[in-house]
Structures are given as C-alpha cells and as structure tokens.
Amino acid sequence: MTRRFTLALLAALPASAHMVSMSTGELKIEGRRANFELRMPLYEVAHVKNPERALLAAIRFSSRGAPARLTESRCRETPAQAAYLCEAAYEFPETVERLQVESSLHSITVANHVHLLRVVRDGASDQAVMDLSFPRADLRFRPATPSEVAFQQITAGALRAAGGAAPLLFLAALALAARTRRELLALAGAFLAGEILSCLVLPITGWSPAPRFVEAAAALTIAYLAVEILLLPKAGHRWAVVGVLGIFHGLYFAIFTSTSGYQVRWVLTGVAAGEILVLAVFAILFARLRKLLDTLRPEPVCAGLLLAVGLVWFFVRLKG
Numbered sequence: 525m526t527r528r529f530t531l532a533l534l535a536a537l538p539a540s541a542h543m544v545s546m547s548t549g550e551l552k553i554e555g556r557r558a559n560f561e562l563r564m565p566l567y568e569v570a571h572v573k574n575p576e577r578a579l580l581a582a583i584r585f586s587s588r589g590a591p592a593r594l595t596e597s598r599c600r601e602t603p604a605q606a607a608y609l610c611e612a613a614y615e616f617p618e619t620v621e622r623l624q625v626e627s628s629l630h631s632i633t634v635a636n637h638v639h640l641l642r643v644v645r646d647g648a649s650d651q652a653v654m655d656l657s658f659p660r661a662d663l664r665f666r667p668a669t670p671s672e673v674a675f676q677q678i679t680a681g682a683l684r685a686a687g688g689a690a691p692l693l694f695l696a697a698l699a700l701a702a703r704t705r706r707e708l709l710a711l712a713g714a715f716l717a718g719e720i721l722s723c724l725v726l727p728i729t730g731w732s733p734a735p736r737f738v739e740a741a742a743a744l745t746i747a748y749l750a751v752e753i754l755l756l757p758k759a760g761h762r763w764a765v766v767g768v769l770g771i772f773h774g775l776y777f778a779i780f781t782s783t784s785g786y787q788v789r790w791v792l793t794g795v796a797a798g799e800i801l802v803l804a805v806f807a808i809l810f811a812r813l814r815k816l817l818d819t820l821r822p823e824p825v826c827a828g829l830l831l832a833v834g835l836v837w838f839f840v841r842l843k844g
Contacts, residue, residue: 545633545637546639546780547568547633547637547639548641548783549561549563549583549640549641549642550641550642550643550644551623551641551643551644552645553620553623553643555619555620556615556616556617556620557614557615558614558616559611559612559613559614560585560610560611561609562583562610563607563608564579564607564610564633565607565735566603566607566608568608568637569633572633575599576597576598576599576610578632579608579610579632580612582627582631582632583625583627583629584626584627585616585623585624585625586623586624586625586626587616587617587621587623588618590618592615592616593615594613594614597610597611597612597613598612599611622662622663622664623645623650623662623663623665624661624663625654626654626660626661627639627641627654630655630656630659637655638654638684640653640783641654643665645665648665650664650666651785653676653784655683657683658683673787677787677794678790678791678793678797680780680784680786680794681777681797681798682794682798682801683798684776684780684791684794685795685797685798686799690746691773691802692802693830694742694745695799695802695803695806696806697746697753697830698712698766698806699807699810700806700810701749701752707762711766712799712800712803714767714770715766715770715773716796716799718768718771718773718774719770719771719774719777720774721770721771722770722772722775722778723774723778723792726774726778727782732782738776738779741772741775742772742776743834743835744772744838745769745773745834746831746833747831747835749766749769750827750830750834751831753827753830754828754831777791777792777795
C-alpha cells in the first residue's frame with residue numbers, strides 16, 4: 525500500500541508542478557460595452573475540454589451586482605506566439621462605474637494558475653492579479669495609494685513563493701539539507717540572493733525566457749539538489765550551489781514582475797517573507813520529528829523522492 529501511494533504521488537506531482545502558469549487579459553470599457561482579450565499559453569489549454577467556451581466561462585464580469593452579457597466571442601490558436609487567444613464582447617445593463625471580476629481559471633488549468641487582468645475605462649486603468657487565493661477583484665478606477673500598492677504586491681510575491689507543489693518541495697529539501705540552524709540561514713540567504721540577482725539582471729539583458737524553459741530549469745535544480753544530498757551529504761559550501769539554483773528559480777519572479785508591471789522590490793519582499801516563513805515551518809517540523817525521522821533515514825529517502833520528481837517533471841515538460 526505504501527509503495528502504491530508513493531508511486532501515485534510521484535506520478536501526480538509533475539502534473540501539478542506547473543511553476544509558471546500564467547495568463548493575461550485586457551478589458552476595454554466604453555459606456556455599457558466592453559471588449560475583452562484573453563491570452564493563454566498553448567500548453568495550458570492542451571487538456572482543457574472545449575477551451576473556446578470553458579476559458580471565457582471562467583471569467584465573469586459584473587457591475588453593481590448585475591452580470592455582463594456575452595454578445596459575441598471567438599478563439600483561435602496563434603502558433604507563432606505559442607498562445608491561445610480569445611476575443612469577446614460584453615454588454616452591461618448600465619454604464620460601468622465600478623467593476624467586479626471573478627476568475628475560476630485555476631479550476632480548469634492548474635491550482636496555482638495566475639491571471640493578470642488589465643482594465644481600461646475612459647482613459648483610466650486598473651489591474652488585478654487573480655488566483656486560487658484571490659479569485660475576485662473589485663476595480664474602482666482610481667489611483668491606488670502607496671500603501672495599497674505595497675500591500676498588494678508584497679502579498680502577490682508571498683503567494684507566488686509558495687504557490688505550488690514544486691516550490692514547497694524545494695523549500696522542504698533546503699530545510700532538510702541544512703545540518704545546523706546556521707547552515708539553514710546560509711542556504712536561505714544564498715537562495716534569496718540568487719533569486720534577487722535573477723530579477724535584477726534579466727531585464728537588463730533583454731532576454732525573455734519561455735515559460736517551458738523556466739519550468740524545465742526549475743525541475744533540473746530540484747534533481748541536482750537531490751544528487752547533492754545523496755552523493756555529497758557532508759559537502760561544504762552547499763550555500764554556493766543553492767545560490768546558483770536560486771538564479772534559475774528567480775526567472776519565474778522576473779517573468780511575473782515584467783508581465784504584471786509590479787515593482788520588483790515589493791514582489792521580492794513578499795517572496796522573501798513567504799519563503800522564510802515556509803522554511804521556518806519546515807525546520808520546526810523536522811526538528812520536532814527528528815527522532816522518528818532519524819529512524820527512517822529521511823535524507824536519502826526524501827532526496828530520492830526529490831530526484832525522481834525532478835527528473836519526471838523535467839521530461840514531462842520537455843515532452844509536452
């Protein structure tokens with residue numbers, strides 16, 4: 525039974541390990557009418573049944589409690605951009621002064637899917653980031669205060685830092701790989717430094733890595749960390765290796781900030797807070813269960829699991 529459960533877990537993790545699952549949308553409102561454009565990566569809709577209807581049904585607009593009526597729509601694949609594009613027209617019962625949006629895209633794609641929505645009305649614009657944690661947004665078309673901006677973007681960064689099986693598994697491995705509290709601090713600091721470096725340098729290079737590349741790279745970092753723990757359990761300077769791995773993980777946050785238009789400083793503040801909190805929870809959990817874990821030889825067992833997941837995830841993304 526245990527072996528079957530483990531095999532099922534290994535098979536399921538790569539499917540749920542989308543690290544980069546993101547779509548963008550733009551709604552242009554003129555009086556009672558609005559035009560909407562939804563852009564989704566092709567690999568996100570590969571398993572969605574009837575995507576032309578399902579994707580637009582997963583985004584709902586309303587104003588003052590009255591839902592907008594879909595008047596026309598069309599969707600098509602754009603292979604040159606590796607995207608699935610939907611265009612739709614809506615009509616509201618009255619002129620839109622305040623907009624409510626609800627997204628359930630995470631329920632038809634993957635649980636950690638993020639939808640970045642930009643809305644334009646009479647020259648004013650507003651935006652929202654919606655996912656499983658925040659599926660609804662209320663747009664008022666007024667400039668946000670500095671504190672509102674900071675809170676929204678820090679929260680978004682924290683949620684992105686632990687928004688799926690892959691980040692949580694990697695952070696658990698870091699906590700397990702640390703042999704002392706001091707080493708845990710060094711690993712965490714090096715990992716964060718690598719992510720920060722990636723976010724700061726990538727925009728300067730002008731390179732825009734494909735989401736599939738970022739996912740494959742993240743999968744290989746998980747597998748490499750597993751090899752490090754298995755073959756070099758007493759290796760020194762592990763923080764340097766973790767710092768390099770952090771550079772690859774930072775590519776996701778670089779993509780997120782450039783796509784959303786969020787400020788790097790606030791997003792990274794949230795990322796740092798989220799990752800430190802998760803690492804602290806794992807460290808406390810492992811410390812309290814140390815006697816039991818020592819009996820089960822946790823490092824080789826977990827490292828083997830980590831290696832298998834990383835390799836399977838890499839080949840699944842490479843093949844897909």
